[in-house]
Amino acid sequence: MNQVKISHLVTEKRNPKTMNLDNLNTLEFLKVMNEEDRTVAESIENEIEHIEKAVVGIIEALNNNGRLFYVGSGTSGRLGVLDAVECPPTFGTTNEIVGIIAGGDSAFVKAKEGAEDSREQGAIDIESAGVTENDVVVGIAASGRTPHTIGALEKANEIGALTVCLACNKNSEVGKIAKIAIEVEVGPEVITGSTRLKAGTAQKLVLNMLSTASMVGIGKTYKNLMVDLKATNLKLIERSKRIIMEATECSYDLAEKVFEESGRNCKLAIVMIMLDCNKEEAENKLNASKGFISKAIV
Structure with missing residues (x-):
């Protein structure tokens, strides 16, 4: 050897x-x-x-x-x-x-x-x-x-x-x-x-x-928030709501409501609240900005 x-x-x-x-x-x-x-x-x-x-x-x-x-x-x-x-x-x-x-x-x-x-x-x-x-x-x-x-x-x-x-x-x-x-x-x-x-x-x-x-x-964060996380358990569901609140300065109740309307998609919910738009409009904005929230909300 x-x-x-x-x-x-x-x-x-x-x-x-x-x-x-x-x-x-x-x-x-x-x-x-x-x-x-x-x-x-x-x-x-x-x-x-x-x-x-x-x-x-x-x-x-x-x-x-x-x-x-x-x-x-x-x-x-x-x-x-x-x-x-x-x-x-x-x-x-x-x-x-x-x-x-x-x-x-x-x-x-x-x-x-x-x-x-x-x-x-x-x-x-x-x-x-x-x-x-x-x-x-x-x-x-x-x-x-x-x-x-x-x-x-x-x-x-x-x-x-x-x-x-x-x-x-x-x-x-x-x-x-x-x-x-x-x-x-x-x-x-x-x-x-x-x-x-x-x-x-x-x-x-x-x-x-x-x-x-x-x-x-590649746009997986907004500022220092992990907005593309998957809400796959109770902790992550709650974290998603908290992230939405941090990003938009909205109430817990609004974050929870829009989070559900978005299909439990944290990133979509943030854009929906910040642009006061529906899920489809938010999706179009994010697609056009290649997933970057900061570019989608301009």
Whole structure:
């Protein structure tokens, strides 16, 4: 078996601050861990320009009926799937954002660590997902060398999709393949090689930025209100009414009334109240403004 070279990766280095980890008391350890976690956001700041390029590409793709795909293995794959599945209830998306994890959906709840070693399967997963040249594929790999992710990005490039990588080592293998490289170097982990820690936190924060900024960019918010949320449970029904009240400064009773008249569509209800119009007129206004309330109410 060929030796896999990982000793040069920063994510595999030992952290000098935790060399005596097992001799620290609980409070001491928690303080060290908290200090290390504080550095993550600062590391991301260095990659903001690359993150911006990715968001611009994602917005362009979504505005042209393209999709955003996340692909990764282990923790990286789970974080991608997590971000994807949280978008429908938050932003009213349907199939625009898709998470692919090595080993299939069952790998989300039960580790299939060997699944990450197949470059060929990464390519197959991209083909099976129906990726086209209109899409964006974000390959997530803390180490930056995961074969499955590499295979997925190579196939996506071959198809003509925009490729982005999210790694936690500089000069990563995925960074050399992706058209846009986001490489957040967070340094050695508190527990050597445990990239579910700082690297995972960095990935989660960047994924938050990619999806949230992209959703704002295609009109899924009004000011800082998530007006495209799906009212699929009692809490979200109530939240929708509160959002309508915040956006329009109307009473609870009016928000509730128009919310029902709109077919429980928060965005439509806001436009109906602000323009004093019916549901059909509000729909026409929103369609003309490509979903942006701020443009619809001018």
